[in-house]
Structures are given as C-alpha cells and as structure tokens.
Amino acid sequence: MSESSSVSPHQHTTRRGGTGTAERHAAAGLPPADASGTAGADPAHGPNLWLRIATEVADDLAVDAAVRDRAGKPPFDEVARLREAGLLGFLTPPGPGGRGADWLTACTVVRQISAADSSVGELLGRHYVLAWSPRLFAAPRTAARLEERAAAEQWLWGGNAEPAEPWSPSERLTLTPTRAGYVLDGRRELTATTAVADRFVLAAPHADTGETLVAVVDPAHAGVAVQSRDDRLGQRLTGAGAVTFENVPVTAGHVLGTVPRDEHAISPFTALAPLALRLMLAQVGLGNAEGALAEARDVNRAWPQGGSDTLGLPGRRPQVHGGTYDGGHLVGGYPAQGGRTDTTTAPSSALHDSVPLGDGYPDPLPDDPYLLLSYGELATSAHTATAVVERASDALARGLLAGSALGIDERAEIAVLVAAAEAVTAQATLRITTRILELTAAADSAGHTTGLDRFWRNARILTALDSPGHRLRAIGDHYLNGTPPPLTLRA
Numbered sequence: 001m002s003e004s005s006s007v008s009p010h011q012h013t014t015r016r017g018g019t020g021t022a023e024r025h026a027a028a029g030l031p032p033a034d035a036s037g038t039a040g041a042d043p044a045h046g047p048n049l050w051l052r053i054a055t056e057v058a059d060d061l062a063v064d065a066a067v068r069d070r071a072g073k074p075p076f077d078e079v080a081r082l083r084e085a086g087l088l089g090f091l092t093p094p095g096p097g098g099r100g101a102d103w104l105t106a107c108t109v110v111r112q113i114s115a116a117d118s119s120v121g122e123l124l125g126r127h128y129v130l131a132w133s134p135r136l137f138a139a140p141r142t143a144a145r146l147e148e149r150a151a152a153e154q155w156l157w158g159g160n161a162e163p164a165e166p167w168s169p170s171e172r173l174t175l176t177p178t179r180a181g182y183v184l185d186g187r188r189e190l191t192a193t194t195a196v197a198d199r200f201v202l203a204a205p206h207a208d209t210g211e212t213l214v215a216v217v218d219p220a221h222a223g224v225a226v227q228s229r230d231d232r233l234g235q236r237l238t239g240a241g242a243v244t245f246e247n248v249p250v251t252a253g254h255v256l257g258t259v260p261r262d263e264h265a266i267s268p269f270t271a272l273a274p275l276a277l278r279l280m281l282a283q284v285g286l287g288n289a290e291g292a293l294a295e296a297r298d299v300n301r302a303w304p305q306g307g308s309d310t311l312g313l314p315g316r317r318p319q320v321h322g323g324t325y326d327g328g329h330l331v332g333g334y335p336a337q338g339g340r341t342d343t344t345t346a347p348s349s350a351l352h353d354s355v356p357l358g359d360g361y362p363d364p365l366p367d368d369p370y371l372l373l374s375y376g377e378l379a380t381s382a383h384t385a386t387a388v389v390e391r392a393s394d395a396l397a398r399g400l401l402a403g404s405a406l407g408i409d410e411r412a413e414i415a416v417l418v419a420a421a422e423a424v425t426a427q428a429t430l431r432i433t434t435r436i437l438e439l440t441a442a443a444d445s446a447g448h449t450t451g452l453d454r455f456w457r458n459a460r461i462l463t464a465l466d467s468p469g470h471r472l473r474a475i476g477d478h479y480l481n482g483t484p485p486p487l488t489l490r491a
Helices: 021-028 043-063 065-071 076-084 103-116 118-131 133-137 140-153 272-301 369-405 408-439 453-464 468-481
Strands: 157-160 173-178 181-190 199-205 212-217 224-228 241-251 255-259 324-326 329-331
Touching: 043 065, 043 076, 043 103, 065 453, 076 118, 103 118, 103 272, 103 369, 118 133, 118 157, 118 272, 118 453, 133 140, 133 212, 133 255, 133 272, 157 181, 173 241, 181 199, 181 212, 212 241, 272 369, 272 408, 272 453, 369 408, 408 453, 408 468
Parallel strands: 157 199, 173 199
Antiparallel strands: 173 181, 181 241, 199 212, 212 255, 224 241, 324 329
C-alpha cells in the first residue's frame, strides 16, 4: 500500500459509550473539530482548554480502568478515546498556525492521563516523544512534511529510535538498499503500540555499511506481523509485543537520518531523544503515584466507623506496640507493622515506617493521627517528586526550543536533571503504591474491586529497567568530577 493511499486499520475504531469528539470540544469551549478530529488550530484557545479535555478523558478512563487492566486486551478502544478527543493530533511538536503542543503542555496531559491509567499514559507519552523524531533526526523540510501529515491524520506513533543492543540478535533489524529505497527485515520487541500504531519510528543498521539509520515505517504493509503480549505484570494496556518485518519497503524519503558511530559526532540536540523518553516515563510514573494516592484517599474517606466498610474490606482493630485504646483513641505506643503483634521497642524511624493499618479504627479513619501522618508523608513525597520532575521538564523544554543551537554543556545539565527526576520519581512511586495497599488493607486482596494493586504492578514495570542507583552515580560523577553524561541515543 502506498504512503499516499494508506489508511490506518485502527482509524475507524469506535469506542463503547461516552461522548464523542463534538461533545467533548463543545463542553470544553473549543471550536468544532475538523475532519481529522482535531480542533481548529486557533492559538487563542491555548493549552488550558486542551488540559480540560485531557481531564475529561482521564475521568472517562478512570471509570473502567481496573476492569480494562484485568482484561489486558490490546488498546484499540483506548486509542479510539484519545483520537476522538483530538489528543493524538494535538500532541505533535508545535508548528505553524498554532498546530501541536509545547513540551510542558504535553507533559501535563500525559501525567493527567497516567493518574487515571498509566498504561494509556505511557502509550501517549511514547507517542509524543516519537512524534519529535522527524525534528530530531531529519532535515527541516522532511520533518515539516511528516509532522503536518501526522497532525492532520492523527497518527499514533510507535516504535523505538534507540539502536538495538548488539548482544540481542533475535531483535535485529536490517535495512537493505534497493532501487526504490530500502526493504526492512527482522524483528523488534516494543513496549507499546505494536498493534495500534499508525507509523513506526525504528532504528536499523544498513545491510552494507552497518551504519544505523532511523526510518519511518508503515505498519499497514502485508509484510508486518504483530505478536501482542498479554502476560505482563503491569502496564498491561500499552500494547506491548513483538513486530516482525519481512520485505517491508521504506522509501528514501522516509529515512530520517543516520546515527553517527562516534558518540562525539552526535549533535546535542539529537541526543535529547533518549532524555525526552526517560523524562516522559518519569511523568507517567509520577502520574501513576498521584492516581494511586488519590484513589486510596477516597477509599479511606469512605470507610465507615468500625466493622466492615461499604467497600467490603475487613474491619479489624489494629494491634499496637505498648499502647491501649481508651474510648476508641490510641494511648501510647505505635501501630504494629503490618498488623502483627511485636514486642520490640520502637525504632527511631517508627513514625516513618509505621503502618496505621487502615483496618478499620473505632473512630472514623480520617481522624486517626497515624493515618494523617502517613498521608502527610506520602503527599510530601509526591510533592517533592513533582518539583524535581517539573524542573527537569522546564530545562528539556528550553533545550528542544534551542534546536541545533543547543550546546554540549546545556545538554549535560539537562541529562543530570532528567536523571534526578528519574531517581526521585522511582523512589516516590514505589513507596506510595506500596504503602497505599497497607493503608487501605488491600495488600492481601489483589482481586478486590478497588483495583489498587494495579498501581503497584504498574510502578514495578515502570521502574524495573532502571535502578535509581545507576542514575545517582551519574549525578554524583557530574557533581563531584564534572563528568558530563555521554552523548548517546541509548536510554
């Protein structure tokens, strides 16, 4: 199928129930959408109204997030919701006539969506980062042509612009030159959008020279086969899986550029690509933590006095260290960890590590001092991560605006801030998503209707591949020795 006549097989997917594009835009005060589903590109409407649309989409996703997570199906319905709302076309790099979103607005949208469903947030975040690929790798004219069409047709970008690891031959792709351009062969594991992407951005070595090329590939070709994964612990709705390519044509006009073998030859601007992805995933993790905290708060607020609560959770009186209940109030001591009787003395970090056991207090839970302390600590952890992530986002936004004028030192500072955002966010999201299970007594009820376990599972997947220690060492080396992070396209 030719590039000019291809139509995404997912473009006509309809979602179940809810309001459509026209209703969403009218409710938010936006002008009617055009044929692509995107609102009129009047800059006067600004990002605030788009944030309102994102909030509405997030509220819509939150309603059935736990049900969809358990089903673990490819995200056709979720992508249809995003397309109906106009978010796919909106989340492209800024362009003429007010087209597209600036980096900070896109980050906010992704974080809002992630608070409701971090799988969809990751899918959308990766889409936005890959939408920048033409600008990061290609000549300006090529980038403008692809961006204009992607915005008009609301492409969902998928793929991975990071070169495959040399020790993974099972994931090797190859671009073989032909008279018309190239043909792509091989296999690549992808974390998102395998079955729902409208275009892939992929890095593959040239069959003759070995140099790495970054190309845009149409997945509608008959030579593209997708094998979705439905066995993931978390982030089950990103559309992860493997894609196999067999004699898939790639025209020369869809080769964005070449990745230099020498890292010193990579431009600082192009080297923002992995930083943008890493920071966007930090936004997803932070949104997941914020969503977990908000849902746990709602559970505790709805918990009645004593006994079984309206959510069906057990109402057990907590065990405490060396304290008693007088008139329903704890006198002395502190709650036992995990509800277990323990006669040891309280450690110095008792207030930090104690679990108030949201197991049903004689008094309404929101008034319990230990529960208030726990939520105060977790909210502070989220606020701290937010501050670090937003500082890194501001720096990366300035770097993207600088374009080819971005210097090596400026890129190094951005890399350090992104590493700090990753480290702080990973610690915060793991702590928050674990503690809320204890605070709501849902830790031993993974199949409970509240579905709070999904936040913990999603956090584990989002933080599994990167150790905070690795990022902290890089920050320390830069701070102590002035060593700049390497210019690389590997995340």
